[in-house]
Amino acid sequence: MGELWIALLKAFELILKRDPEVMQITLRSLRIAATSTCIASLVCIPVGGLIHFYSFPGKRILINIIQTLYSLPTVCVGLLVFVLFSRSGPFGGLGILFTPTAIVIGEVILITPILLGLTLSALSGVNISIRDNALSLGATEFQAIWTVIREARFSVVAAVIMGFGRAISEVGSAIMIGGNIKGFTRVLTTAISLEIQRGELEFALALGIILILLSLVVNIIMNMIQQR
Amino acid sequence: MLKIVDLHHRYNFKEVLKGINVEIKRGEVFVLIGPTGAGKTTLLRIIDQLEYPTSGRVYFDGKEILTSPGLRLKIRRRMAMVFQKPVVFNATVFDNVAYPLKVRGYRRKDILRKVGKMLEMVELKGYEKRNARKLSGGEIQRIALAQAVISDPQVLLLDEPTANLDPLSIDLIEKLILDFNKKQGATIVMATHDMSQGERLADRMGVLMEGKLIQVGSPREIFYNPKNVQVAQFTTRNNILKGVVSQNENGITYVDVEGKIIEGVSSFQAGERVYVCIKPEDITLSLSKSRTSARNLFPARINLMSFSGPLVEVELRCPFPLLALITRRSAEEMQLRVGQKVYASFKATAVHIIG
Amino acid sequence: MKKLSLLGIIFILAFVYLTFFTGESATGSSSSSSRKERLRVATTTSLYDTGLWDYLEPIFEKKFNVELDVIYAGTGIALEYGKRGDVDALAIHDRVREDEFIKQGYGINRRCFACNYFIIVGPKIDPAGIKDISPVAAFKKLIQEGEKNPDKVKFISRGDDSGTHAREKKIWEKAGYEYDTVQKSGPWYIEAGKGMGPTLLMANEIGAYTLVDTGTFLAYKGNLRLIPLVRKGKELLNVYAVMAVNPEKYPHVNIKMANNLINFLISDEGQKLIGEFGVERYGTQLFIPCGRGKCKKVGCPTWKECAKPVR
Numbered sequence: 001m002g003e004l005w006i007a008l009l010k011a012f013e014l015i016l017k018r019d020p021e022v023m024q025i026t027l028r029s030l031r032i033a034a035t036s037t038c039i040a041s042l043v044c045i046p047v048g049g050l051i052h053f054y055s056f057p058g059k060r061i062l063i064n065i066i067q068t069l070y071s072l073p074t075v076c077v078g079l080l081v082f083v084l085f086s087r088s089g090p091f092g093g094l095g096i097l098f099t100p101t102a103i104v105i106g107e108v109i110l111i112t113p114i115l116l117g118l119t120l121s122a123l124s125g126v127n128i129s130i131r132d133n134a135l136s137l138g139a140t141e142f143q144a145i146w147t148v149i150r151e152a153r154f155s156v157v158a159a160v161i162m163g164f165g166r167a168i169s170e171v172g173s174a175i176m177i178g179g180n181i182k183g184f185t186r187v188l189t190t191a192i193s194l195e196i197q198r199g200e201l202e203f204a205l206a207l208g209i210i211l212i213l214l215s216l217v218v219n220i221i222m223n224m225i226q227q228r
Numbered sequence: 229m230l231k232i233v234d235l236h237h238r239y240n241f242k243e244v245l246k247g248i249n250v251e252i253k254r255g256e257v258f259v260l261i262g263p264t265g266a267g268k269t270t271l272l273r274i275i276d277q278l279e280y281p282t283s284g285r286v287y288f289d290g291k292e293i294l295t296s297p298g299l300r301l302k303i304r305r306r307m308a309m310v311f312q313k314p315v316v317f318n319a320t321v322f323d324n325v326a327y328p329l330k331v332r333g334y335r336r337k338d339i340l341r342k343v344g345k346m347l348e349m350v351e352l353k354g355y356e357k358r359n360a361r362k363l364s365g366g367e368i369q370r371i372a373l374a375q376a377v378i379s380d381p382q383v384l385l386l387d388e389p390t391a392n393l394d395p396l397s398i399d400l401i402e403k404l405i406l407d408f409n410k411k412q413g414a415t416i417v418m419a420t421h422d423m424s425q426g427e428r429l430a431d432r433m434g435v436l437m438e439g440k441l442i443q444v445g446s447p448r449e450i451f452y453n454p455k456n457v458q459v460a461q462f463t464t465r466n467n468i469l470k471g472v473v474s475q476n477e478n479g480i481t482y483v484d485v486e487g488k489i490i491e492g493v494s495s496f497q498a499g500e501r502v503y504v505c506i507k508p509e510d511i512t513l514s515l516s517k518s519r520t521s522a523r524n525l526f527p528a529r530i531n532l533m534s535f536s537g538p539l540v541e542v543e544l545r546c547p548f549p550l551l552a553l554i555t556r557r558s559a560e561e562m563q564l565r566v567g568q569k570v571y572a573s574f575k576a577t578a579v580h581i582i583g
Numbered sequence: 584m585k586k587l588s589l590l591g592i593i594f595i596l597a598f599v600y601l602t603f604f605t606g607e608s609a610t611g612s613s614s615s616s617s618r619k620e621r622l623r624v625a626t627t628t629s630l631y632d633t634g635l636w637d638y639l640e641p642i643f644e645k646k647f648n649v650e651l652d653v654i655y656a657g658t659g660i661a662l663e664y665g666k667r668g669d670v671d672a673l674a675i676h677d678r679v680r681e682d683e684f685i686k687q688g689y690g691i692n693r694r695c696f697a698c699n700y701f702i703i704v705g706p707k708i709d710p711a712g713i714k715d716i717s718p719v720a721a722f723k724k725l726i727q728e729g730e731k732n733p734d735k736v737k738f739i740s741r742g743d744d745s746g747t748h749a750r751e752k753k754i755w756e757k758a759g760y761e762y763d764t765v766q767k768s769g770p771w772y773i774e775a776g777k778g779m780g781p782t783l784l785m786a787n788e789i790g791a792y793t794l795v796d797t798g799t800f801l802a803y804k805g806n807l808r809l810i811p812l813v814r815k816g817k818e819l820l821n822v823y824a825v826m827a828v829n830p831e832k833y834p835h836v837n838i839k840m841a842n843n844l845i846n847f848l849i850s851d852e853g854q855k856l857i858g859e860f861g862v863e864r865y866g867t868q869l870f871i872p873c874g875r876g877k878c879k880k881v882g883c884p885t886w887k888e889c890a891k892p893v894r
Binding site: 088098198 | 623640650653781
Binding site: 143151 | 331
């Protein structure tokens, strides 16, 4: 218990003193997770709309696959991205490995199933007549899909929040494809991992507390958007 | 304006529309009448491009709507539909009514102006900021109407727009529909099962039953010259009275209804509780107790008379309530008045007794 | 609607700010670090966890105006990075595999630059009685006592293909045991599959023995009740070497800067820094500088080559 208290105090000390390295790591965590979430949302929400409204052969199987991928192990994604972007790999020439971009790619892959699946779920909850209504009132197909998405906005924002949560807590693939490089690809989660390795348990806990606080702040903001 | 040619539609292996052929003229109010499940909603949805018919063609202003993809959106934007149970978007009243203009790319200034005018017309002024979902049924229906009308459609489709509404709301909506028809010259196609509403609003009516368009014509034509029994039946109502069987002699059943005995034919035995059904058109009214072959003859007082097309519904008290349907001619010949004492008679064979 | 637009604008602005205007490097320099040259080095956890790289990094970066990306992983993974061309240089401590790496044509310009010792640490009560005996004898005793009393005598192996793990396996071989025999010999032998820190923590918790390098052991921040029990023996020598990935295999390798790093580590300045590291804090050196031929003293067969700076 004593350790937890020390950790809590240390966390506040780090925040208040605005320890530069911790700030940098925190902002990087936020930036990478936010970028991943934005990219994934921009893709998954419209695609979710398309999947929901159009029938095609294998639709049911696709939805099953998406839901199975919710529990995609992060090490698998990390390994996949590593093998793809390593210099010996097909996309090696881009030199993306061990950069924040690689972490973003990994996180986007990880949260896409969640965002897609939850968006589909959200859209299923919308009254079927809404689309007919929208079309009848003169909307194009895309406008109608967008209108339904807007009707489901509460649940869709919830999906985005969930995606963000998943992204910011990512550690396995982030270490493997980011390299946890100080000042470049180190984020809160990977820093925690390192400090545990070094035996700095209280510092690791403190970073963990900061991570939770960060998630809390982001959540509060997202909730405000959700409520309006 | 609208021409429907040989329209068939199959849904879940059931043929819902069987060979519909009709032409609806520009600027007319065409009322589709028929019982629930006849296919009215399906027909309207097909016209509004929300469903593709199994076979047949629909023409809008001379252009076929169902096969020209580029034209489809344009045509759809010249029509509007108000659904039976309208669903409004989870947004403010203003956003809801502004929606058709937004999707058509109107400028903000124009939207503000038009929405304001429209809300006034449907008597929802001041409701702009309220959440549309939280309004009453009547208010939601008016929003739906406002949404449909605001884009100035050439064809307005309405599916039972006043079902489940209070009389005041019904009045308002009917007024709006007629206004829109007269002032904007819009063609109205409306589905309803309310005969009197059809009569009030229609230039022409189409009777849709079990997927077939049985008769098309002015309300007068349909009432005076119903094409078949079904049409005639649809335009009328039934009497259903509760009673107890007091006696049964070889099938002739005597049913005690509020102290009076009605004779019918059945196999129900004494003591059983039954319902007595008599079709209003099987009831004959006369001023005197003339000798008829009818076994049922009751003195009655006229409570109410409603003129419905070529027929008159006469509500009687015998003392049990009875609805008789007689022709206008007979009513006029007998000079029937409310409060008058008459004799209602009907044959025992016209009495259906059910358990 | 208006409220959302305002919020949305704030959101977007914050996002843009975070993405484009947050400095990358730890020094908070305003220039975007992606424009600077980068050198990627894969190193072992024992070099990294001690903080040696944190110490050397800013000095090297300033001297050569380069961004040094230090990626740490077990020796096995580091070699894999090298074989795949994902890094420009390696700094590890497994002679056998280093030589193989060079033989396969992946590595060039190998130079020893620092060394320390492995030690066997364990609980104070020393149930297996290995204090101050030779490493080979200690291992023999551990397996004997461990098989007899698995509740009292336990050993935790890194089990992760790291340099430390490789050394452990070598000592088992010298003690006359096939490694898979050891692995199957009983519940006394635990394969942690973890980094050195968590392994030490585990050993601490359950009162087990383990093999660790002096640097990591001294620098471990947690409170350990383990004490060094076997400290001397030529099998415990731990030599760290640095080498570049061969540009002939991977043309994109920043060979110039990799050579700079190698030379830096074996330069007077580098050697001095390595020798000073940790003295103030821990009271003793964590690493003994043995670049530029000093590795002869610890038996490096190629000490002559190590003596020469890289061209």
